Amino acid sequence: MVAVRGLRKRFGRLDVLKGIDLRVPRGGAVALIGPSGSGKSTLLRCINLLDTPDAGSVRVGDRRLDFDGRRRLPPDREMAAFRARAGMVFQGFNLFPHMSVIDNVMSGPVVVKGVKRDVARPMALSLLDRVGLAGKAGDHPASLSGGQKQRVAIARALAMEPEVMLFDEATSALDPKLVGEVLAVIRDLARGGMTTVLVTHEMAFARDVADRVAFMRDGVVVEEGPARQVIEDPREPATRTFLGHFHGGRSAPAAP
C-alpha cells in the first residue's frame, strides 16, 4: 500500500535520511518514533513529496515514483496528483485562515478535483460530523481551539478520500487537555481500516493504535516490529535508551 525503498534525503551537507525501507500494508498503521532530528518528519514529508527525495522510490497505492537525483523531477501536475492520494495532518494544523471551517474541508474536492460546491458540501458536513464539529461549519478557524483546529485539519485531509493518512506529530502543539480528543479521532480512523503512518511522541498511543512501530535514529530505521514488542521489549539498545526517557510508555505528551 505504502512502500518506501532506499529513500535518501539530504539538506545541504546534512544527511537526514540514509536509505529508508518501510512498508505499510493496506489498512495497516505504522508509528514512527525516535528522537528529534532522527528524520521521522522528513520521511513523512518525502512520502507525500513535500520534500523531494534524492534517491529511492516511494509507492502509494499503485503509483510509484523513482528518484535518483540526476533525473528531472516529474512535472508539477504529476507530483500534485501523487500528493492528492495521501492525506497529511501537520503539527501546526495549517488550516486556511481566510476560509470558514466548511470551506477548509471542501477545499480539496473543490479546488483539486473540481467538485461542485453543492456536491462537496454534504460530504464535508458529514466529515465534520465524524470529527464532532458539525456545529462549527460556518466558523472561522481562528475561533477554534487547537484540538478543534486539528480535527478540522483531519476532516480536510479525509475529504480527498486519500489512500493513506500521514500524521506529523499531530498532537505535539496541543494543550495537554486537548490531546485526547485528537488522538481519539486518529484511533477511530486507524481502527476503521485507514492506512496510517504517524510520527508521534505519544508512546502509549503508538502502542495502542499502531500495528507496527519503527524506531528511527540519525536517518536510519534502527528497529521495526510489532508495536507492543518494540515499545515494551525493544531488541536494540538504542531503542531501549530512547524509550527509557518515556518511563516505559506514559501517555502524557513529551516535549517535541
Next chain:
Amino acid sequence: MHYEWDFGFLWQYRGLIGIGIAYTVGFTLLTSVLGFLAGAVIALGRIAGRPWMAAPLVALMEVFRCTPVLVQLVWIYYALPVLVGVELSPAAAAVITLSLYGGAFYAEIIRGGIRGVEPGQWDAGRALGMTRAKLMRSVVLPQALRRMVPPLVNQTILQLKNTSLVSTLAVPDLLYQGQLITSATYRPLEVYTMVAVVYFAILLPLTQLARLLETRPSRVAA
C-alpha cells in the same frame, strides 16, 4: 509684504482644470493597473520562475528603482525612440515610464506579500494535491493580497503624485494646465495653491483609507 489674493478668475479656467484632473486621475488609474500587472509578472517570475527568467526581471526592476522617474521619463521619450526606431507620443512615453516605474515597486510589495504567507500554508495546499497555479490562486494570493493592500495604496498615492512629472512632456495633466493658466494670467500664487489643494483633496481620502486598512486587526493565523 502685501498681496491681493484673488481666486475668482480661476472659475473661467474650470474647463482646463477639469481636463487636468481627468488626465491626472486617468494616468494614475491606467499606470497603477499596468504597473500592478508588470509588478505581478516580475514578482511571480522571481518566485516561481527559473533563474534565467528571474535575472532580467530583477535587472529591469533595479534600473527603474534606482534612477529618478523624471530621468526615466525624459530618457524613454527622447532616447528610446532612437534605439528602437519607433516614435512615441508624450502620453505613450508617460504611460510606459510610470507603469514600469510603479511596477518595479509593486513587484517588491507583491513578492513581500507572497513571501509573508506562512510556509505551512504552502505545505497544506500541496498536501491536498494542488498544483502550483491552484495553490497560488486559492491559498497564497488571497492571504497575500490582504497583507499587500496598505502598501499598495501607499504606492498608488506616490504613483498619483508622480504623474505631475508628465507635465514636462507637455501632457496636459493638472500641473501642466496650472502652468498654462499661470502663463495666461500671471497669477502663479493662486494657481499653484489651487493645484496643491486639488492634489490634497484627491489624496487625503486615500491616505485615510490606507490608515484604516493598516489599523484594522488582521485575523490570527490558524
